Amino acid sequence: MTSAPTQASIPASTADVDALIGEPASPGDPASLTQAAQPVLPWPALVCFVLTLTLFLPWLNRAPLAGTEGHRALTAHQMVESRQWLLPTLYGRLYLAKPPLHHWLIATTETIAGTGNEFVWRLPSVLSAAALNAMLAFFAGRWFGRTAAWVGGVAGMALVVLWSQQSTADIDSSNTLFACLAVLCWIELLYRGNRSFAWTAAAGLAFGASLMVKGPGGLPIIVGVLVWFAIDRYRSKNLPDLKRSAVWLPAVIGLAIFGLYVLAAAIAVRNRGFDPDLDGLIEGGKNLAPGSLSRLLQALSIGPLLLAYALPLSLSLVAIHVGVIRRSIADADRRILVAIAGSFVVSLLVCTLSGMVNPRYGYITLPPLAILTAGVVASAIRQPASARVIRDAAVVLAAALAIGTAVMAGMAWKHLGGSVALHALVATAATAAVAVAALAVTGSRGARVGLPLLPAIAAIVLLLSVPFGLMRAESRDDDSGIIGARALNKIVPRGAHLETGAALTFQPELFHYAGLDTLAHPKKSFTPDVIRQSCWVLLTPGELSRWRAAAGGRLGPDATIPSNGSNRLHVAWYSVW
Secondary structure, three states, X not given: OOOOOOHHHOXXXXXXXXHHHOOOOOOOOHHHHOOOOOOOOOHHHHHHHHHHHHHHHHHOOOOOOEOOHHHHHHHHHHHHHHOOOOOOEEOOEEOOOOOOHHHHHHHHHHHHHOOOOHHHHHHHHHHHHHHHXXXXXXXXXXXXXXXXXXXXXXXXXOOHHHHHHHOOOOOHHXXXXXXXXXXXXXXXHHHOOOOOHHHHHHHHHHHHHHHHHHHHHHHHXXXXXXXXXXXXXXXXXXXXXHHOHHHHHHHXXXXXXXXXXXXXXXXXXXXHOOOOOOHHHHHHHHOOOOOOHHHHHHHHOHHHHHHHHOXXXXXXXXXXXXXXXXXXXXXXXXXXXXXXXXXXXXXXXXXXXOOOOOHHHHHHHOOHHHHHHHHHHHHHOOOHHHHHHHHHHHHHHHHHHHHHHHHHHHHHHOOOOOOHHHHXXXXXXXXXXXXXXXXXXXXXXXXXXXXXXXXXXXXXXXXXXXXXXHHHHHHHXXXXXXXXXXXXXXXXXXXXXXXXXXXXXXXXXXXXXXXXXXXXXXXXXXXHHHOOOOEEEEEOHHHHHHHHHHHHHHEOOOEEEEEOOOEEEEEEEEOOO
């Protein structure tokens, strides 16, 4: 076993460290990096929390709801209106495609704000993202020291692949927060020897929260840490450790929370006479394993895709085994780093075996790589040879982010219309990113004028959010149901009564932006017989054919409404007489 470097091996010159983080390295044995009992300074976590808010808040209200945002935001909005929070409903239809915790978070935010709009509905996801990056800074600092805290938080912010889900009203950002919190608490319990019940309770509550947001959607990373711990205990011939309450008690707590909600919801469904539309759950169950060769091949590509999307953080999986870096890592730190890396690899296997074909569902596995990177950096910068490797990698990253900002600014430029202010903003962001990167690279090479690399990377990430936010808003404009709402309002006046079935799940925001008094029926029972008064109806092509056959002349001429790109819906007047 390689022994930890001694005081004599710490570099006398700290130029490489200064170039990276802007502060001198603390001399001492790298084994002292792991100080579980010492309090962690809150500044890295607080700064990363605020910077993450800065990434997203300016853009939250620039675009209408799109994709599946309407399913979450409008369900929560109607919770507030109806004051019925136990059973989510969407325009009168029971909506159990997802558990309700994220709906509750949005509804709580709307209740506090006193109003509901795109900014309010997306705010819980942004707060979850900010809490996630603060949490990465906290755990990195707790496990590997102050430098790691800053690196972990900034690395989390730099996971640009997560930005799309962190600035929407959808459920992924809050699910990622809770699942990662559960995993990090489990690592604290299993690999740090912390026996405090507070950590057990935190892991259990976070696991339960993840289940209450997305059901099994958070399981890959959670299963990953538990399976890796079992593998680790088997390799060390210490299987009795698997009986520790820290292994199974958080799982029991989380499952109990979810089970209690399921029981309460089932009783409420029966008492209120709802038709339990469980198509979302059935579809999710069908997708839990590859059902065909083509799906299996897609699932096999998930691991490589996630590794590519996580670059350069995924390189830390290799870095912990590179000789010059490996020798700089103390044994106590290596145990945690290997646990994070092993858990991540197992979670990728879980994603593949579960038949996952959409990489977006695997993004939940990526944030712990920020802590892995932080641990590697905090250890490596304490020796001259490995510090130079880290410095050079940071130089490349700063340059790549600056180039990416310039490229994305160019892509955003053509979508900004005639707004001189937005053109100036994007141009300034791109120019500033390149300038900051140039100063940082120059400074890292020993010139008199320069910036520390870590603050420079954080600054460039903030500048990158400008063209990203504008492009994201543009894409939402194109994908939103507001386009169909405008077409619908040319035929159906605002405030009119409309009933629908299967069309509800296409783009529920369509009904919101059209300003219609909408009632949604379970799609399997949406027939002319359920209509009690003459009204407008919005039908899918399949429903239109069935209604024509059943209703005859009572269903008036139909008009086509665009929905979800190439899909089409049909609106017509239905008379009960």
